Amino acid sequence: MNVARMAGVTKRYGDVAALDGVSLELAENTIHGLLGRNGAGKTTVMRILTGQAFETGGEVEVFGQHPYENADVLSRVCFIRESQHYPDKFRVRHALRAAELLYPHWDPAFAAALLADFAVPVDRLLRKLSRGQLSAVGVIIGLASRAPLTLFDEPYLGLDAVARQLFYDRLLADYAEHPRTVVLSTHLIDEVSDLIEHVVLLDAGRVLIDAEAETLRGETVAVTGPAGAVERFAAGYDELHREQVGGSLRVTLAGAGNRLEPGLDFEPVSLQQLVVRTTQRNRRPVAAGKES
Amino acid sequence: MPRVLDVVRIQLVHWPALLGYPLLALVAMPPLGWGIDVSNGETARGAHEIYLLPMLLGAIASAHLQTMTQVFPFTLGLGVTRRAFAAATALVVLGQALLLGLGLVAFDIVERLTGGWGRETRIFGLDVLGHGNPLALWLVYSGPLVAVSAIGVLAGVVFQRWRHTGIYLAIFGSVALLVAMGALAKTQNWWPSIGSFLGGQPSLTLFTAYPLVFALALGGAAWLVLRRATA
Structure with a gap:
């Protein structure tokens, strides 16, 4: 069963097509890797799925309905963005309290354990946290919310290798006990290759790969x-x-x-090599771009 | 509705910005008024008014502006709809205005009982606001607070959607509109009529009904902007 579906979705910013006929499905209780270069359209896909951005054309369904201003859908969705901004006056406990109020499956004990794991001081102002600690707060909210559809958009900014591994370990352990649909957008493909079950590779607003990770590993x-x-x-x-x-x-x-x-x-061939080679074959000029 | 109340609670998570600081401003007004009197040497000059209430209005507007530019994008990521956020904001604005309005009435009563803080000073019971019963006075105080909050909310959503360009254009557009209306009133010689019309209005109409209509108009505009705003 699918929890989300996009069919022929386009998103245009003036003359620029951020998404160009994207069709994909997110299966229930699966960890999806949303992969692609900067500017591939990963963030745009996630923003549209969470009702934060608006498609120019095509069909979008999350839990069988369009997500825009749909409380029934959005109450089951948690979206942790890259460089998530928090209100200036909020302390860590305020952000966690907000998430607790909004997510019925919120697990306060799990959140407390994660705070200890990531060594995040609960009473500190969020704007006083380091970049890594701020990312950890996003990770904690995303994991402890146990939202049926949880999307992480490159949530690891500033997290060191140990903290990232901690995130992957906690995600996998909690996912095993509380299966849900997770979308993980990342550039660190090798790090998550054992974690993700389904791969969606985007490039220049188009889907290049949409397949089971296991199948890809065996066939390439x-x-x-x-x-x-x-x-x-x-x-x-x-x-x-x-x-x-x-x-x-x-x-x-x-x-x-x-x-x-x-x-x-x-x-x-490793998943990272597969992604790199597939993207290169798509003949896009190789240069650092800006995520759209 | 429970979702809206949850968002109200999130907006009030940092309650000092919305309630604490404005209440602090309220409490600070009498000593500030005393300081102004001393610096002006007016302590023995009979009945006089000190216009400190705009300080409170400014604090409220900026608090709601921050709610729209900081709390709104944060909660959008946590699955809150714009509609729920807007409804929660309306409740917070109304509740805050009524609470602070009650505080203003209380200070007004104290001001009267103490003979204008012992020196015939009017900080709260300004003549222009009228001298109705406490209930009417409560509404008279609360109306402008709602209107100013609506300005803060609209400025916040304009910034959230169009950033600095939007704010600059909104300020420029508002000033241009006011100048055009002023020029029209001047060329048509409407000012005397406008003055006598406003002067003839009861306080409740002038400071409660009109501000609420103004707030509703701004709130409607804010909703139209918010509908397509993103985090």
Whole structure:
């Protein structure tokens, strides 16, 4: 069963298409990785799903209804944004209290445990927190809310590697006990590759991949060997990338699967490599962009 | 409705900004008035008025502006609808105005009982507000508070939606409108009629009914802007 659906959604800002015919579905009780480069449209997708932005065209459904100004839908949605801003006068406990008031499944004991885990001082003004502590507050609200649809938009800004791992561990443990639909937008693909069950890859406002993570892992391989042998093997497969050094050729193939072929070396491709290669094949100029 | 009340409670999470500081301003007015009298050497000059009430109005407007620019985007991410937030804001504005209005009536009574703080000073019971019964006075005090709050709310949502450009255009547009209306009144020689019309209105109409109509108009405009505002 799906909790959210987008069909042919476009979002235009003047002449710029932030989303260009995006169709995707978010399955119930699944952790989704929403991946893509800066400016790919990840944040725009999440803002539209949470009724914060408005699609220019297409269909949007969350829990079977359009989310805009829909209290029934939005009361089941929690959206933690990158660089989430809080009211200047709020202390940490005020932000948590606000979330507690709004989410019926809020777990105060879990929130308290997370506060201790991330060493966030509950009585400190939010504007006095470090960047990492501020991100931790967002993570705590997102996890302890136990909203049926929880969206994290790059929530790790300023969190060090240990704190990020803590987030992944707590998310996975709580998800196992309280399954829900989680959308995790991130650039740190290797870090979350074991966490996410479904991958949606966006690039330039279009969906490049929408598949189960397990399927992707099994089907994509890097094949290395003599150029001629690799060329013969690769024929008919979806080639994502190729590198040639002298007579040796290495190609990344989708749908080939891991196998034994005399003279050829097969290596599994990490999710990050798959995302990078797929995005590169989309022939978008490689430059740091701004998230839309 | 429970959702709206939850949002009211969130807006009041930091209650000092909405209630504490305005009440503090209220309590500070008599000593401030005394200070002004001393600095002006007016302590023995008979009955006089000191206009400190705008200080309270300014504090209220800025508090609601911050609610719209800071609390609104925060709660939007927590699944609150704009409609629920707007309804909660209306309740908070009304409740705050009535509470502070009650405080103003209390201070007005004290002011009268003490003979104008012992020196015939009028800080609260200004002549222009009339001298009705406490209930009428409560409404007379509360009306302008609601109107000023509505200005703060509208300014906040304009900023939230269009940022500084919106605020600049709103200020420029408002000033231009006022100047145009003033010029029209001047060229048509309407000022005497306007003056006599306003002068003939009872305090309750002038300070309660008109401000509420004004607040409703601004509130409606704020809602239209808020409908498409994002975090």
